[in-house]
Amino acid sequence: MQCCGNTHISLMPWKPLVSYCCRSLSAPRPRRLVVSAAAAQPTASNSGDGSNGGDDLSEVLNGKVAKGSGTSARGRRLLKIREEKRKREYERLHNYPAWAKVLEGACKNDTELRAVLGDSIGNPELMRKRVEERVRKKGRDFHKSKTGSVLAFKVSFREFVILFLHSYNPVDSYIWFELYGSPSDQDVDLLGSVIQSWYVMGxxxxxxxxxxxxxxxxxxxxxxxxxxKGSNVMPSSFHDIGDVEFQDNWGRVWVDLGTSDFFAIDVLLNCLTVLNSEYLGIQQVVFGGRRMGDWEEGMTSPDYGYKCFKI
Incomplete structure (x- = not known):
């Protein structure tokens, strides 16, 4: 064999893939290992036992894996994930806002607040956005207490008794309710349902x-x-009733008690007593009167705080 005008000397004739030029005998030069493509492929024994020795060798030759690093790409990814998790845990313990901790604690006993926050628990920024969005939608209803009042409401009569017994005047047959604040839609439905049930029984x-x-x-x-004996008693029945109306924190309902007696009033007050203590705070109940508080006749626009429960 000729190489650069010199004859090749084969030092290992049984391995034709490795040879040295005769010039290397007189002047030392870096040796380069020549590996054929066939030698880079996995052997039949390697592929049969499920090992990936051939694939690893190919990755080394193609420069995909750094030799001598001691770690794999998957190992480095897992290490990075663990480090990020550790940083998040440190931030949660040392730099977590106090108000976010208060909200998380309140969620344990408040199902409504837990529904508002949803999957944002643990993310203060997202928690803040959820609460702000709820406040924008509900306004004052978000802060309104739903547990009733520990104080008993006041009951008064304004010409209602005299009119009921003698010269009954339907114009003055209003029952007024003063609440602690403007009622929510749920409060309107609750009080309206009580009045409706009371009327049906009457x-x-x-x-x-x-x-x-x-x-x-x-x-x-x-x-x-x-x-x-019960069937021979003179019937006692309501005649008519109007819708339950609300303007801000005042509500009213017009009712014609007909031949019913004061037993109907006792039953209504018993219902309102439990409603006040358990569900909806009521300051006072007034029987009779043409006008109470800041009530304005004809103001039926929801923009001015008017709400109505149809009976």
């Missing part, structure tokens, strides 16, 4: 003190009720 003659057979007798193990 319409069916439920409030008739002339037929209180069990209430006026000593309760026994097996009390007796006389249905004939």
């Amino acid at each position: 319409r069916l003659g439920a409030f008739n003190s002339s037929n209180l057979q069990l209430a006026n007798s000593a309760m026994e193990y097996d009390p007796l009720y006389d249905p004939d």
